[in-house]
Each structure stands twice: as C-alpha cells, then as structure tokens.
Amino acid sequence: SSISFLIPQILSQKMTMRNNSPVTEFMLSGLTDWPEIQLPLFFLFLGVYVVTVVGNLGMIILIGLSSNLHTPMYYFLSSLSFIDLCHSTIITPKMLVKFVSEYNVISYPECITQLYFFLIFAIAECHMLAVMAYDRYVAICNPLLYNVTMSHQVCSWLVGGVYLLGFIGATAHTSCILRVLLCKNHISHYFCDLLSLLKLSCSSTYVNEVVILCFSAFNILIPSITIICSYICIIASILRIRSPEGRSKAFSTCSSHMSAVALFYGSAAFIYLQPSSENSTDQEKVSSVFYTIFVPMLNPLIYSLRNKDVKVAMRKILERRRLI
Template sequence: MEDNMAMRNDSPVTEFILTGLTDWPELQLPFFFLFLGIYVVTVVGNLGMIILISLSSHLHTPMYYFLSSLSFIDLCHSTIITPKMLMKFVSENNIIFYSECITQLYFFLIFAIAECHMLAVMAYDRYVAICSPLLYTITMSHKTCSCLVGWVYILGLVGATAHTSCIFRVIFCKNNLIHHYFCELLSLLKLSCSSTYVNEVVILCFSAFNILIPSITIVSSYICIIISILRIRSPEGRSKAFSTCSSHIAAVALFYVSASVIYLQPSSGNSMDQDKVSSVFYTIFVPMLNPLIYSLRNKDVKVAMRKILERRKFI
C-alpha cells in the first residue's frame, strides 16, 4: 500500500481538483444562484455597454472607446472564471485537466494584466481631457487610441506568456488539490515539488510592473487633474469635471486594492481564505460592477440608452 502511494506521489500530475469557494454543502446551491445572477448581470452589462457605444454616434469618442475595450476585457475575464466555478456548486466532480488548467491560467492572466493597463490608459485620457482640453482631439487621435489599446493587449500577452512558460518548468507530483475555485497562479505553485524560486521572482517583477506602473500613472494623472479642477472658478465646472472622473476612481479602487492584496506581498503572507475573498472581488464582482458604475453615474450613457429604447419603440 505504501509503495503504491509513493509511486502515485512521484508520478506527474495530469489533472487537478479544484476545491471551490466553499466546502459547506448547505452553501453550494445558494452560492450557485448568487454567482449565476452575478454572471448574467456581468454579461448583459458589459455586452450591453459594448453594443450601446457602437450604436450611439455621440459616444464615438476616446473615453467611450476605452470604456468599450474595458467592457470587453471584463466580459472575457469573467467568462474564463465563472462558468467553471458554477459547475463546482452543482457537481461533486470538479476535475480540471492539466492542459485545461494551464489554458485557463493563460487567458485569465492576459485579461487581468490588460485590465491593469486599460485603467491606466483611461486615467491618462481623463488627464488630457481636463488638463489640456484644447489639445484633446489632437493628442487622443484615433491612431493614438488604437495604439494604446494595442499596447494594453500586448502587455497582457507578454505577461501571460512569461508566467505560463515558467509554469511549464514546475514539476507537480505531490498532490493535485488546488485550494481555489480556478487555476490561480500562486495556488498552483503551492503544489509544486520542485523549486519555484524563478516563478516567484517573475511574479514579483511582473506584478510590480503591471500593478505599480499603472498605479503611478493613475495617481500622477489624478494629482494633475485635481490641481486643474481646483483652478476652475465656477462650482458647476468643478462638479462636471469631478463627475467625469468619479466612476473611473471607483473602478480603479475596486480592482487594484483586491489585486494588490494577493500579488504584492510574499506568498507566505497570504492565507487561502484571504486569497479566495480577494480573488472573488477582482474576478467576479469588479467585471459586474464596472458597467453599472459607468452607466449609473454617466449622463451620456443614460441619454444614449434612452435614445436607443425610444428608437426601438418606433420600429
């Protein structure tokens, strides 16, 4: 018996088991309906935002071009994670094959990294709009906007490729139980029976770049924005300027705080429950809240939505 166990522990892992969000049976069904509802709202909200922006000509501006890109990222981000998570709530068998796990990790990293940089691009857009309004159309030309969005996805691909390539050098032979609801990078490394020093260095370097650099860009942009707003004499002008930034600030705070808790501290400092709670915020709640934040607090979006609905009444 002991010999069989030893052979099993030394054999390479070909599949993993995801423990899911909770092991309590009485919470499985309520959580299923809760997160199913969140996913439906996420898909409808982000897809609706993309369609609304594409159909409304007065929303064809750099700000809404970036917002449409953010909605696409959030839609993909949530779709990569949530359906597999929902299956765990209604099925006792939550096996994920090695290739499927690595694929999920790869695409999750692409869109997670892309969201970091997209939020920074949106902050820069607001900086130009408020601090240099006369040069806005020239600075944020169609070519510039396309290049910025292109770089966002390139950085996502580079980061995801680096992390995934390092995962291939890791040997999994101890156990195949991932204490998470998806193939999260740090949770995978905890199963390694080989050295993960290189992986940890890569995680620290890329996390610093993908979180700190956009954070510095965002903070710098808003310092300049606040200085410019304080120079505006009319209260109406100040209020309008603040309103264009408040939605973005809320989205940034939700995403960066939850992501930083996991990736900007040593892995030994994180508990599994803390990782899961933080991950739920930036993988499930943030993609749902972003379109709600931008639509409920944005007059242009409300007007566009009203026009689309009125147009459909006459069809």
C-alpha cells in the same frame, strides 16, 4: 480569430514537450466546502455572471450604436467592457460547476489554458485603467490639445499596447509554470490561479516567485503611479475651475473611474504584492472574488449609472426601438 484558435494548440504542444509533472488533471476545491450554502451561492454567482454579461455586452453595443459616444473615452470604456466580459467568462462558469457537483475536475491543458487567458485579461485590465486615467488627464488638463493628443491612431496604439503587455506577461508566467514539477492535484481555489498552482510544486519555485514579483510590480505599481499622477494633476485642474457646474461634471466623470480603480487594484495588490507564504487560502479566495467576479459586474454599472452621456444614449436607443 485564427490566432486565438491556435493559442490553445500551441500551449498544448508546449505542455506535451515540457511538462514532466506526473499530474494530468486537478481537482478544484471551489469557493467553500459547506454543503448547506452551495446552492444559494450557485444562484448568487449565476446572477452576478448574468448581470456581468448583460452589462458589459450592453455597454459595448450601446457605445457602438450611439454616434455621440464615439469618442476616445468611450472607446476605452468599450475595450474595458470587452476585457471584463472575457475575464469573467474564463473564471465564473467553471466555478459554478463546483456548486452543483461533488467534484470539479480540470485537465492539465485546460488548467494552463485557463491560467494563460486569465493572465492576459487581468494584466490588460491593469493597463487599460491607467490608459483611461491618462485620457481623463488630457481631457481636463489639456482640453485644447485633446483631439490631437488622443487621435484615433493614438487610441488604437494604446489599446494594442495594453493587449500586447497582457500577452507578454501571460506568456512569461505560463512558460515558467510549465517548467515546474507539480506533484499534487488538489488546487485550493475555484480556478487555476498562478499562486495556487505553485503550491502544488515539489520542485523549486524561486524563479517563478521572482518573475511574479517583478511582473506584478510592473503591472500594478506602474499603472497605479500613472493613475495617481494623472489624478493629482486632474484634481489640481478641477479646483481651478470657477464654474460649480463644470467642477461638478469633472468630479463626477473622474469619481466613476476612481471607484473602478480602487476595487480592482486594491484586491489584486493584496494578493500579488506580498510573499505567497503570508497569504492564507481564504484571503486569496476572498480577494480573488472581488477582482475576478464582482469588479467585471460593477464596472458597467458604475460607468452607466453615474454617466449622463450613457443615460442619454440609452434613452435614445430605447425611444428608437419604441418607434419601430
């Protein structure tokens, strides 16, 4: 907690020292300029955010309280829920302000801080999904070695590595953006996105674009390759299972994860793995809505509604409360 408290202060000091931009605050354009749909969209996204908070927080509490869910798979799922909760909280509240006010202004330090933490959790989610795929690979393809391979220490190191990669990527991108001269103050987006900030530059952004391409390739392609290779082995192993029930259970567990992967990586790759000049603002906004707002809401629903262990644990918790 002390580290998280110091990070905004450190960023603020760096911005004071390095920022030569004449801009001190930005105006966020929001999701749309159509006044007739502002209020309906406010209630829609407010509802989505409430479901996101309740779903992810509920998943974390449920896994913590249910002893039968204290396994590596649910340890990673709990971490994913925490990432989704933070990811959504960084973006959605500020976006909701635009729907009920004429202007949505964000200061330079607030914008950079929002960008920094958004990048941490976006990158962390990329690698957490890859870790979860590896966990399923070990569980299905090497079940006898599962407890040894996915020990408590290994799981802790994997989760720690996920957050470390998030911090490294976010620090690299934020350091590069702090060296760019920003001379416009209107962000054509509903949050301080990396590509949207670069469009405000009146200096060269070549280094930034190279850094974005390199880190995006690493943070999207490497986990994607890990996931694809894991699931090729998983599917081959499942097809060798003779029992229809065993095969159905294995497919059910993997299909939930694959649904989450397809939603997140599809929308993120669409934005960050093509030149920024080929992206229209509307395309960026639509794709961003999927992985910043809808994916964090859908993940706990996907894993809870299609998971028998979670349903059983939830039923036990509810029955325990009734007895009390």
